Amino acid sequence: MRACSALLFIYLCIFSTSSQASNRYYADNTLEPSQGFAWDWGIGAGYYAEDSYLVGMDSYNDGFEPDIHLAVSYEKFYLDYDQSQLSGGLSLGYSIIDKFEWGLDIVGTNVQSGFDETGLTFYGDDVIAELEGIKRRNYDFDVGLRLSRRFENSHISFEYLHDVSGTHNGWVMNSFFSQIIPWRNWEFRSGVGLSAYSSDFTNYYFGISQPESRADRPLYIPDTSYSLIFEFHAEYPLNQHWVFLTGWLSTWFSNDIHQSPIISQEYQHKAKVGLRYVF
């Protein structure tokens, strides 16, 4: 029983994301990077409020979420799992080239959160009437290249990723500009991004297949889609182990996503505050 609880907990921590996934890339290039093996990890909890884009979900949805983060780096390899900042995901990377402020990396990451007829949260057990009968959309895992250019406290990156999990077999292209602004002991991070999703990706997550269609949910076959993202995040150290976190994410979707019968609006907002204990 205890083992089952532990497994359930790990599962929830990994898959309790609840909105359109997007991957961010920040760097404070004023810091001398750690050499060799370095790592941080911590746990915490946060309160979130969101305005989800899925039909049938409350326009104001809130609750508590667990938070786990792990950052490991060794030479040219790095791994990040960070769920504190409104959702989480695992990212693996290997630096191929890192020269003259330019970088080329192989990266692997989850781009899109899965959902089913219970909504975006897999641990929810109530079927949403408007989503009833849709097949489960799984989490994907995408691998590809990232080209990046560092500035003093900002960063711009371009990625081409392709699904290797067999979930949608499509591609995703991300461009993202981010900035870190330390102010006294605060750290503020903000970023804007533009992403493009292949028709395979868009159709898998937002299309409606023949078996899923019904009178109020017609067949829907979308094409390539886009999203525009803005986010803001702040962290403050309360003491050597406790950190206060807060963040905001807004995403706007192109027609091929928001015209889907299972999407209620062309935007999504989410805010979160939380505390984290860093070991």
Place this chain on the structure above:
Amino acid sequence: MFFKYYFLFALPIAPVNAQEQTADSNTLVAIPDTCVALREGRNCYADVEVSWRQQQIGNYCLRNSDSKHIIQCWLMQHKGLFRYEFDSTETVGFELINSDNGKIVASTEIQLQWVYKNRQKKRRWRLF
């Protein structure tokens, strides 16, 4: 559902970062005596009060223990207070010296700590 709503953590009461003063001894105290930065390598900021007390009235100076730079002096006093904004990437030490003979009569320091120690050049945070 259980984990979603009930995974809460109690925030322990942080110890006050002050050195205990003994009533009858000569003291040099910095409050707070610890500054916590979010990441290793970042500057840490704190509003600090450095206070001192001596049993004998005299001429005293407060100085940086590394650079020996004199920060402030007091004439014919047995106590003093110096307020300043701590802004450093490393621990800073203070010494109180008797300016008549240059001897150190008390010392203290403001320790620097940080939360995150992994300063990855390539840090990929995922927000949603």
